[in-house]
Amino acid sequence: xxxxxxxxDPPPLASKLLRACCRPxxxxxxxxxxxxxxxxxxxxxxxxxxRRRYWRDVLDVCVRQLCLRLLRGLRRPAWSGALRVYPLxxxxxxxxxxxxxxxxxxxxxxxxxxxxxxxVMQGVIEILVYIFAIRGMVTRRxxxxxxxxx
Amino acid sequence: MLAVATAGLPGRDISSIxxxxxxxxxxxxxxxxxxxxxxxxxxxxxxxxxxxxxHDKLQRAGMEASLGAIYTSLERLEEKGFVRSGLGDASxxxxxxRKRLFRVTASGKQALAATQEIRxxxxxxxxxxx
Numbered sequence: 001x002x003x004x005x006x007x008x009d010p011p012p013l014a015s016k017l018l019r020a021c022c023r024p025x026x027x028x029x030x031x032x033x034x035x036x037x038x039x040x041x042x043x044x045x046x047x048x049x050x051r052r053r054y055w056r057d058v059l060d061v062c063v064r065q066l067c068l069r070l071l072r073g074l075r076r077p078a079w080s081g082a083l084r085v086y087p088l089x090x091x092x093x094x095x096x097x098x099x100x101x102x103x104x105x106x107x108x109x110x111x112x113x114x115x116x117x118x119x120v121m122q123g124v125i126e127i128l129v130y131i132f133a134i135r136g137m138v139t140r141r142x143x144x145x146x147x148x149x150x
Numbered sequence: 151m152l153a154v155a156t157a158g159l160p161g162r163d164i165s166s167i168x169x170x171x172x173x174x175x176x177x178x179x180x181x182x183x184x185x186x187x188x189x190x191x192x193x194x195x196x197x198x199x200x201x202x203x204x205h206d207k208l209q210r211a212g213m214e215a216s217l218g219a220i221y222t223s224l225e226r227l228e229e230k231g232f233v234r235s236g237l238g239d240a241s242x243x244x245x246x247x248r249k250r251l252f253r254v255t256a257s258g259k260q261a262l263a264a265t266q267e268i269r270x271x272x273x274x275x276x277x278x279x280x
Contacts, residue, residue: 032247033201060218068222
């Protein structure tokens with residue numbers, strides 16, 4: 001089919017846009033379906049019409065896929081999961097943000113000191129979280145290896 | 151909303167048709183417009199259902215639906231457990247890419263039957279009122 005002098009590949013920019021918008025798990029079949037329809041339309045209505053229709057289909061698929069992903073994100077908010085896993089980290093970040101917003105409102109030296117202390121505390125909490133996460137990973141890996149070694 | 155709209159229907163309790171047991175909880179069966187047509191097309195295509203063939207089937211039945219709308223419906227149907235999918239073989243006509251073939255599950259067939267039954271009851275009511 002690609003040796004046909006009348007043949008032309010689908011618009012490359014549209015194909016790139018399609019690849020960017022689709023989830024990797026669904027990319028192959030969506031690209032394949034649109035390619036199949038494009039090839040059929042080239043034979044039936046010519047390259048120009050097929051390319052126009054390809055662009056229309058790609059934009060339609062992209063808008064719908066992005067809307068679907070957005071709706072899924074709203075239905076399962078990431079922040080609720082993060083709050084459950086890292087409660088101290090999220091609370092520290094929220095308090096720091098609130099303090100950062102409050103400082104310009106009251107330029108009292110104590111407010112600046114309090115904000116600095118909060119930022120330092122947040123940094124310490126971040127470091128502790130990473131230490132615990134790494135320790136947890138090491139413990140799990142050891143637990144997995146233990147039965148094999150034993 | 152559907153349960154309220156059909157609350158006055160004769161015969162056995164409509165909630166028994168509308169609801170199914172799933173993992174200990176009760177889930178209302180939901181089939182939106184294009185989802186029902188896509189599900190019917192998958193049943194008709196019998197193992198050969200993928201994006202383009204569903205699109206063609208709907209077009210031949212007189213329904214113009216874009217591929218984007220069909221993919222969205224298929225993803226929702228899969229989330230609800232009414233269809234399951236698997237990747238087929240690659241072919242040169244698709245630029246060497248594989249198809250995703252869809253099959254209707256038992257709960258999908260149950261949902262279609264429930265929708266059909268509700269529609270039949272509503273038509274009977276419509277015929278009685280006229």
